[in-house]
Amino acid sequence: MTVNANTVNIKSDEAYHHGDLRAAAIALGLEKLASQEVPDLGLRAIARELGVSATALYRHFAGKEALLEALAAEGIRQLGASQKAAAQRAGGGTAAFQATGVAYVEWAVANPALFALTFAGKTRPNLAMSDADGDENEAFRQLQAGISSVLPAMAPSADRASAAMHAWSLVHGLANLILAGQIDDDPQVIRSVVAHTFGLGGGAADCA
Structure with a gap:
């Protein structure tokens, strides 16, 4: 879901069909996160750029926090979709786990700004515990599948939960270290570090 803010030129509330305004606001918020160093995600600013009244936007979002929660939900959905595609390309098993x-x-x-927003605020996703259906939980399902590929089915639930936390902590920490400039954004290094999770080894080739 993306939108070029320069192409948004809606001049009246009636120009949106039911539900379109909410989707347009989320799309514009994502674009601002991706392209602006300090994006203004206030509802009045979003409404102004969409060319609608603030009142119209408040019908879809109770306030700025509600918009941020919607953007975070889109972030976790995008992350899950990216991981699912990587797992499918890898063909399953431990190779798919490393690929995710x-x-x-x-x-x-x-997506540094969206990544930060996704894991901030009151509605932070819990990838290691949630088991709900829906696209917003695809990242969890990929983590669950990965744990199943490296731990026997009879492993205690506490061990599986700890293993999930371990895997999540590793990639989340690695991402933040790269974003902070502490580690170079080197694809080979990323693959090598991820490959060491649970002693899988195998080097970078397994994640290619």
Whole structure:
């Protein structure tokens, strides 16, 4: 879901069909996060750039916090979709698990502002515990599948939960270290570090 803010030129509330205004506001918010160093995500600013009244936008979002929550939900959905695609390309098993870890880091580095927003605020996703359906939980499902590929099915639930936390912590920490400039954004390094999770080894080739 992307939009070029320069192309948004809606001059009346009636120009949007039901639900379109909410989607347009989220799309514009994503564009601002991607292109502006200090984006103004206030509802009045979003409404002004969309060419609608603030009142119209408040029908879809109770306030700025509600918009930020919607953007965070889109972020976790995008992350999950990226990981799912990486797993499918890898063909399953431990190779797919490693690929989802690499995809996590790569998505975070490519979307730093959205990544930060996704894991901030009151509605932070809990990738290690949630088991709900829906696209917004695809990242969890990929983590769950990865744990299943490296731990026996009879492993205690506490061990599986700890393993999930371990894997999540590794890629999340690696992404933040890269974004902070502490580690170079080197694809080979990312693949090598992720490959060491749970002693899988195998080097970078397994995640290519």
